Amino acid sequence: MFAKRLLQKAINNSQHNLPRGSLTAEDLDLRVAVHYGIPSTASILAFDPIQRLLAIGTVDGRIKVIGGDGIEGLFISPKQLPYKYIEFLQNQGYLVSILNDNDIQVCWR
Incomplete structure (x- = not known):
């Protein structure tokens, strides 16, 4: 759904x-991927205080986004590498992430 x-x-x-x-x-x-809760391989966090979203980057190339009202999303990178940097562009709906091999990814809502 x-x-x-x-x-x-x-x-x-x-x-x-x-x-x-x-x-x-x-x-x-x-x-389609399903995951509940905080990933066990979490390594980096980003928070957007305006939209109240928390992004959790893992060492195997996934980003879990958790927000109010039971919102949860899981982004899976084609490369299974750790993230070295993630940041929300505040109130813009974009999440920018950089993998260990300097690959830049932009996720949008």
């Missing part, structure tokens, strides 16, 4: 910025 709502939101948001029909399911590369 969560993945379906996330996909619908991504498609609705993209319709404002992209030409109609340009976003397909193949462009998103969605994978």
